[in-house]
Amino acid sequence: MNEQFTRGDHNITQLLIKWGSGDKAALDELIPLVYDELRKLAASYLRRKSGSNTLQATALVHEAYVRLADQSSISMEHRAQFFGLAAKIMRDILVDNARKRVSAKRGGHQLHLSLAEVDRIGRKPEVELLALDDALKELAETNPKHSCVVELRFFGGLTIDETAQVMELSHATTERYWSFARAWLRREIAA
Amino acid sequence: MQQLEELFHEAAGLEPPERAEFMSRLRESNPEMAEAVDSLIAAHEDPDNPIDSLAYEAAAEMIAAKQPALVAGQVVGHYQIVALLGKGGMGEVYLASDTKLDRRVALKLLPAEFTNHKERLRRFIQEAKTASSLNHPNIITIHEIGEADGAPFIATEFIDGQTLKRRRHTKMELPEILDVAIQVAGALQAAHAAGIIHRDIKPENIMMRPDGYVKVLDFGLAKLTEKTSASKTAGSEIDTMLRGHTRPGTILGTVDYMSPEQARGQTVDHRTDVFSLGIVLYQLTTGRAPFAAATDVDKLVSILEKEPPPLDEYAPKIPSEFQRIVSKALRKDREERYQTIKDLLIDLKNLKEELAFAQKLERSNLASGVGPTTRSSPAPQTDQTSIVATAGDQSLGGDRKWRVLLPVLAIVVFAALLIGGVFLWRRPASTPPPIVSAATVQPTVSYWITVQKYRDGKPYQEPFRLSDDINFEKDYRIRLSINSAHSGRLYLLNEGPAGADQTPTYNVMFPTETANKGSALVNENQLIQIPEQSWFQFDEQQGTEKIWLVWSAKEVPEMEAVNGFANSKDRGVISSPGLRTAVNQFLKDHFSAAPSIQRDKEKKETVVRANGEILVHVINLEHH
Numbered sequence: 001m002n003e004q005f006t007r008g009d010h011n012i013t014q015l016l017i018k019w020g021s022g023d024k025a026a027l028d029e030l031i032p033l034v035y036d037e038l039r040k041l042a043a044s045y046l047r048r049k050s051g052s053n054t055l056q057a058t059a060l061v062h063e064a065y066v067r068l069a070d071q072s073s074i075s076m077e078h079r080a081q082f083f084g085l086a087a088k089i090m091r092d093i094l095v096d097n098a099r100k101r102v103s104a105k106r107g108g109h110q111l112h113l114s115l116a117e118v119d120r121i122g123r124k125p126e127v128e129l130l131a132l133d134d135a136l137k138e139l140a141e142t143n144p145k146h147s148c149v150v151e152l153r154f155f156g157g158l159t160i161d162e163t164a165q166v167m168e169l170s171h172a173t174t175e176r177y178w179s180f181a182r183a184w185l186r187r188e189i190a191a
Numbered sequence: 192m193q194q195l196e197e198l199f200h201e202a203a204g205l206e207p208p209e210r211a212e213f214m215s216r217l218r219e220s221n222p223e224m225a226e227a228v229d230s231l232i233a234a235h236e237d238p239d240n241p242i243d244s245l246a247y248e249a250a251a252e253m254i255a256a257k258q259p260a261l262v263a264g265q266v267v268g269h270y271q272i273v274a275l276l277g278k279g280g281m282g283e284v285y286l287a288s289d290t291k292l293d294r295r296v297a298l299k300l301l302p303a304e305f306t307n308h309k310e311r312l313r314r315f316i317q318e319a320k321t322a323s324s325l326n327h328p329n330i331i332t333i334h335e336i337g338e339a340d341g342a343p344f345i346a347t348e349f350i351d352g353q354t355l356k357r358r359r360h361t362k363m364e365l366p367e368i369l370d371v372a373i374q375v376a377g378a379l380q381a382a383h384a385a386g387i388i389h390r391d392i393k394p395e396n397i398m399m400r401p402d403g404y405v406k407v408l409d410f411g412l413a414k415l416t417e418k419t420s421a422s423k424t425a426g427s428e429i430d431t432m433l434r435g436h437t438r439p440g441t442i443l444g445t446v447d448y449m450s451p452e453q454a455r456g457q458t459v460d461h462r463t464d465v466f467s468l469g470i471v472l473y474q475l476t477t478g479r480a481p482f483a484a485a486t487d488v489d490k491l492v493s494i495l496e497k498e499p500p501p502l503d504e505y506a507p508k509i510p511s512e513f514q515r516i517v518s519k520a521l522r523k524d525r526e527e528r529y530q531t532i533k534d535l536l537i538d539l540k541n542l543k544e545e546l547a548f549a550q551k552l553e554r555s556n557l558a559s560g561v562g563p564t565t566r567s568s569p570a571p572q573t574d575q576t577s578i579v580a581t582a583g584d585q586s587l588g589g590d591r592k593w594r595v596l597l598p599v600l601a602i603v604v605f606a607a608l609l610i611g612g613v614f615l616w617r618r619p620a621s622t623p624p625p626i627v628s629a630a631t632v633q634p635t636v637s638y639w640i641t642v643q644k645y646r647d648g649k650p651y652q653e654p655f656r657l658s659d660d661i662n663f664e665k666d667y668r669i670r671l672s673i674n675s676a677h678s679g680r681l682y683l684l685n686e687g688p689a690g691a692d693q694t695p696t697y698n699v700m701f702p703t704e705t706a707n708k709g710s711a712l713v714n715e716n717q718l719i720q721i722p723e724q725s726w727f728q729f730d731e732q733q734g735t736e737k738i739w740l741v742w743s744a745k746e747v748p749e750m751e752a753v754n755g756f757a758n759s760k761d762r763g764v765i766s767s768p769g770l771r772t773a774v775n776q777f778l779k780d781h782f783s784a785a786p787s788i789q790r791d792k793e794k795k796e797t798v799v800r801a802n803g804e805i806l807v808h809v810i811n812l813e814h815h
Contacts, residue, residue, distance in 0.1 A: 128241055142192045154242060179203070179235065180196045182242050186234035189241065 087156030135188035318411025329378035355394035374405035392467035393448040469520030477505035634801035635676040668726030686737040
């Protein structure tokens with residue numbers, strides 16, 4: 001691939017610093033940057049894997065963040081902040097998208113077809129995602145750290161180690177938080 | 192919660208026998224807590240926990256699907272969305288109806304990030320309005336530029352046609368290319384005279400109506416994506432790319448039609464449009480991009496440094512004058528290029544006149560018997576072939592075509608006269624003789640239904656093929672196979688119950704995202720299977736299932752609008768009342784020209800032949 005990202009982007013760091021110091025508008029400028037990056041990556045993945053829809057999204061999301069953050073101009077301190085932010089942005093984008101889709105479906109006049117394509121029936125990821133977002137909000141009220149870990153792992157695509165680093169927790173603690181939150185959320189969504 | 196977490200970890204860390212013991216002890220002391228821990232352990236051990244993949248799946252799906260921002264029926268200002276017409280780097284375009292003035296408009300929704308750049312937005316609006324106010328027949332008319340939910344939109348006249356993008360991979364005949372080129376150059380000349388540079392001339396921005404009229408779109412839009420003066424110092428497009436600058440919006444579209452000065456990030460003037468038009472002309476002539484490369488960076492390098500292969504390498508019959516015109520438009524140094532679009536326009540017009548003259552000469556030669564072949568009468572249908580042929584250096588290919596074509600035409604004309612004569616003789620004189628046209632193909636589509644019987648929820652017997660419409664029982668599964676004899680456009684709609692307005696709802700069965708990649712375009716003898724992998728299933732509801740089959744050589748606007756639905760995730764259900772009515776009307780209008788239906792029992796297929804250019808047939812599946 002020729003899309004080499006070799007030098008830093010001062011823009012992102014500056015926006016991060018601005019955002020960190022309470023400038024809400026900076027976030028509005030950051031979101032399109034992250035989103036853009038994701039789209040570009042997705043396009044290149046799709047090109048490489050044309051014909052198959054096994055889009056390796058894990059790798060994709062993670063790669064996008066690493067690419068954005070792994071630039072010499074972003075200091076270690078900002079890197080951690082960045083991952084936290086990226087996860088938040090991702091959560092916003094996904095939840096927003098899911099909400100739009102659900103409401104679009106509700107608004108749409110569903111046709112009762114007696115000719116139903118068998119394989120089309122499946123679970124609805126957008127509904128599950130919204131339920132998860134709600135459950136995560138609930139978790140954040142009593143266990144903000146757990147919720148943070150989930151956000152970083154689930155929306156941010158970070159590994160346990162990376163999450164531990166960002167949150168300044170030990171590996172063991174992070175793992176404990178994760179495994180409890182994961183089970184708790186699973187139960188909440190199922191209910 | 193803290194205690195629950197402790198207990199959960201303790202239980203999760205135990206082997207099953209110990210865990211059972213631990214849990215029973217807990218149940219005795221605190222049954223409520225035990226239940227909570229139990230449910231958490233079950234969730235913990237669920238191998239199919241969506242939390243492990245949901246976000247990625249959702250992300251992937253979202254990115255891949257790129258949901259349109261608006262859905263049919265939604266209202267933006269005083270416009271009601273009818274259908275998604277297309278998506279591009281600069282936003283989505285919808286067919287909408289203007290509820291105030293009761294007319295169809297094209298509504299372009301610009302990405303919301305543009306609102307962040309007020310100054311750029313202002314300059315864009317100014318340019319777009321100025322261009323529109325020129326009132327040039329080849330410049331699209333803008334009705335309104337507004338803002339809805341923070342996203343700027345542009346409402347323009349709706350052009351019932353297609354952009355040249357659809358045609359960029361197929362060669363066009365020279366007369367048509369000249370027609371397009373002259374109209375685009377005319378539009379640009381008017382804009383340049385008003386001080387407006389387009390900056391983004393490319394096939395997507397050139398719209399062609401079926402009657403040959405051309406409209407240039409998106410004047411001034413490139414202004415939005417230009418770099419600001421501050422970032423201009425950052426260097427050329429290539430530099431920014433190599434450095435991985437994530438410029439929001441700088442290269443939103445394609446780099447394929449950039450001029451060298453644009454690629455370098457220099458200030459551009461009107462001559463950039465000359466270059467871009469040159470690329471478009473090259474592509475229309477040869478069916479390929481002059482600066483093709485695998486990546487954007489390579490393309491830019493190619494634009495800056497490489498000479499494209501000569502036109503006649505791919506289009507051997509092209510006149511040398513046309514080659515000269517295109518290569519003069521494609522000079523890398525703008526000082527060597529056509530200095531004004533007017534100069535280019537004059538050369539194009541001159542060439543067109545020369546060709547027309549040569550053609551006239553040829554015709555009169557043919558008429559006076561000097562032509563290369565002997566035949567009964569000149570055939571007007573072959574205008575285009577003859578122009579290309581005479582314009583070519585030796586016109587060898589053309590001669591050959593004539594030799595083959597003319598006898599065939601003579602036979603067809605004779606046959607037509609004969610048939611016409613027979614009909615005239617057999618029918619009362621008042622009915623006109625049927626028109627037999629040699630040029631139009633008779634749309635023919637064959638189809639069959641594959642049936643898989645089901646009993647007690649299991650497949651029963653081998654699947655079999657059917658030509659006829661039979662009675663289907665509950666739980667039968669079927670699959671439709673369709674073969675189009677000619678390349679054209681195919682649409683399949685399943686008719687649903689009528690809404691409050693008495694108009695039926697429709698469900699788009701073809702094309703869909705999974706079938707033919709969302710494109711209605713089918714090749715000659717391309718076999719379409721719907722659904723591709725699985726089966727359709729009949730449920731409890733009884734009655735007649737109507738499946739509309741539409742085939743057309745040309746694009747059908749109503750149906751293409753339907754396409755937008757099939758591509759979106761709402762299962763292809765057309766819910767917009769406006770579009771439902773339009774589709775309903777279309778089907779009614781064309782269904783009256785009933786096609787001939789022939790059931791081939793042997794081959795087990797039904798062959799449908801249209802009685803016109805458009806074929807509309809309904810497949811009835813009785814289900815009891």
